[in-house]
Amino acid sequence: MKSKLIMSGLAALGVMAGTSSAYASDAARDAMAERLAPVGQLCLQGQDCGTAAAPAAASNGGDSIDGAGIYNRICMACHETGAAGAPVRGDEAAWAERTEQGFATLLEHSINGIGAMPARGGNPNLSDEEMEASTAYLLEPVMDVPELGGSDEAASDDVAAAEAADETVSEEVVEADVAADEEAVASAEDASNGGSGLDGEALYASTGCVACHAAGVAGAPLIGDADDWGPRIDKGIDELYASVFNGLGVMPPRGGSSASDEEIMAVVDYMVSQVQ
Incomplete structure (x- = not known):
């Protein structure tokens, strides 16, 4: 009799343990599935992506480019000495007429060359963004430099102002x-x-x-x-x-x-x- 009671008790414990184990396994599987779920969803152009949105493009603004370093490597030989008529950095008198043309025009001169200065300061491998950063560093002491990589509207305004100022440049x-x-x-x-x-x-x-x-x-x-x-x-x-x-x-x-x-x-x- 006592032996039957013991066997019955063990059987009951086995059923309970099995049920608990099943519940535990279900919970573990749910937790694992949640951990393994993708953090996002790939959405290709042309597909019906629903509410999915493409991630914002990483910013690579001009402030990440070492304008001072480029200036020191390429530009300083002339703009620190005034060689071939180059205006010296920080010389307000030398820059007065030039700064009236606006930053956009001066940047265009840096990129395309003017007078004895070759295009891109003689280094065609420099990107437009690098030219913008180095030109901004060159001009900082003598004019208010616009934010690098600014909006198209701001750039258009700057170009319009530069075109108007160009008319004042002397024929000489x-x-x-x-x-x-x-x-x-x-x-x-x-x-x-x-x-x-x-x-x-x-x-x-x-x-x-x-x-x-x-x-x-x-x-x-x-x-x-x-x-x-x-x-x-x-x-x-x-x-x-x-x-x-x-x-x-x-x-x-x-x-x-x-x-x-x-x-x-x-x-x-x-x-x-x-x-x-």
Whole structure:
């Protein structure tokens, strides 16, 4: 009798344990399903996506670009010294007429080039956003720079103001820019570079080398000055090439340009030919 009671009790406990285990298993499965549920739903363009919305695109505003760093690598050689007539950063008198044109026009000049300054400061690899950031850094001391990457409406207003201000630019400034461009083109057409197939004189102007070597900026040897070039030529042409490839003194590597090795060597050959 006692044995039957024990067996009955064990059977009842087994049923209860099985029921509890089933409940526990259901709860565990529900919790696991919730944890494994996707956090979002992929919705392709053209599909009926219901209330699904595409995530906002990550912002890459101009403030994430190091405008000061780009300026120090590419722009400072001229805009800290005034080489080739470049307005010096922070010189309000030099910038007065230019800032009246508005930021949009000055940015356009930075991107497309003006006068002796080549497009994008001589580095065609710089993006429009990088040019905007470096130009903003250059202009901060002398004008109120608009928010980088601003709305199209704000940009349109700036362009309209710049176009209106352009009408006040003197004819002398325009004629000087045109004359400088025509002189550069004429020089490029007449130049040759010792059979290398590259026009060293044209490259000398287009890569921005003229800005420093035509004025002796920061100790740069003057083009055509035998006294300046004599000790350098004595070191050998390979040493001259290496100085440009790697940078020397305040001159950045490759003169701050993206010219190929062959183009850089053609520029060096041209400058050396002017004193031999």
